[in-house]
Amino acid sequence: MSKTGDRRALRCPRCDKGVEVSKLTKSTLCSGCHRTMRTEDETVSDYQARAEYYNEACVEVAKKGVIISEVRVRSLVVKGEVKGPIRAREGVTIHKTGKVYGNLAAQALSVEEGAVLVGRVEVGPGRPTGGPPPVIPVAIVPAASSASRPTVAINAKAAAGAQ
Amino acid sequence: MPSIPGSSSETVLGADATFKGELSYEGAMRIEGKFDGKITSKGRLIVGKTAHVSGELTVAHAGLEGQFKGNVVASERVELTGSAQVTGDIRSPRLVVAEGATLVGNVVISPEALKGDHRGSSEREQILQTAAGAPAAARR
Numbered sequence: 001m002s003k004t005g006d007r008r009a010l011r012c013p014r015c016d017k018g019v020e021v022s023k024l025t026k027s028t029l030c031s032g033c034h035r036t037m038r039t040e041d042e043t044v045s046d047y048q049a050r051a052e053y054y055n056e057a058c059v060e061v062a063k064k065g066v067i068i069s070e071v072r073v074r075s076l077v078v079k080g081e082v083k084g085p086i087r088a089r090e091g092v093t094i095h096k097t098g099k100v101y102g103n104l105a106a107q108a109l110s111v112e113e114g115a116v117l118v119g120r121v122e123v124g125p126g127r128p129t130g131g132p133p134p135v136i137p138v139a140i141v142p143a144a145s146s147a148s149r150p151t152v153a154i155n156a157k158a159a160a161g162a163q
Numbered sequence: 164m165p166s167i168p169g170s171s172s173e174t175v176l177g178a179d180a181t182f183k184g185e186l187s188y189e190g191a192m193r194i195e196g197k198f199d200g201k202i203t204s205k206g207r208l209i210v211g212k213t214a215h216v217s218g219e220l221t222v223a224h225a226g227l228e229g230q231f232k233g234n235v236v237a238s239e240r241v242e243l244t245g246s247a248q249v250t251g252d253i254r255s256p257r258l259v260v261a262e263g264a265t266l267v268g269n270v271v272i273s274p275e276a277l278k279g280d281h282r283g284s285s286e287r288e289q290i291l292q293t294a295a296g297a298p299a300a301a302r303r
Binding site for chain 2: 125
């Protein structure tokens with residue numbers, strides 16, 4: 001295999017450092033944060049609850065697939081379900097069977113009829129902007145009542161951390 | 164870039180017009196000028212490419228091609244063309260976002276999006292549990 005073969009430029013989903021790898025590379029070590037970076041297209045067809053789901057490639061969540069995690073990918077196709085903040089360097093497509101609960105930042109968004117999308121959306125050319133994805137603030141939720149349980153829980157955590 | 168087709172009998176607020184206040188109509192309307200206020204209709208609204216609209220929209224079908232700032236509640240669908248720049252919340256059963264469109268805001272897109280607060284609160288809980296609980300639990 002030639003070292004001068006087809007190469008592709010990627011960005012680390014953690015530290016945003018640019019990396020150039022062969023098109024055949026399935027994973028690599030980021031020279032910025034020294035952590036493994038998956039670069040292979042993937043289809044998720046089972047239940048996956050993780051702290052983070054990072055893949056600098058195209059990820060498809062199949063009809064029976066569920067991801068409960070923070071998701072940072074190059075592009076995402078949702079036919080199943082994703083719960084958690086999504087940050088896609090390119091596009092996100094939510095098929096008619098897809099359900100997304102969480103904040104979404106991407107360059108482009110396509111939502112088919114029948115799909116479910118609940119969360120804060122930031123879509124447009126030049127997005128997502130640099131830095132870590134935004135944590136879902138309590139304020140993004142259309143408040144039904146001023147004292148909802150999650151608000152109290154988050155505040156309690158913050159207070160415990162301050163002590 | 165294709166624009167959203169209007170109907171022959173639509174009301175038009177021209178590019179040189181400015182309107183402030185509340186507006187309601189039957190049928191279809193296209194805004195090409197400046198609008199600031201509240202629109203209520205069971206029909207179709209098109210915010211044209213040259214339009215600057217801010218306020219609250221409660222319509223059946225909203226087609227957004229220009230600049231819009233505010234909240235949209237659409238009982239049928241919301242369409243954003245590639246030239247649309249939208250800042251605000253959207254609640255509708257269907258959403259179509261063309262490539263190039265800018266959308267920043269809270270979105271509830273679901274067949275049950277307009278079926279009252281009970282469903283909405285469970286959805287809110289799901290978001291918050293996902294954001295605050297699930298990743299943290301997985302890290303432990």
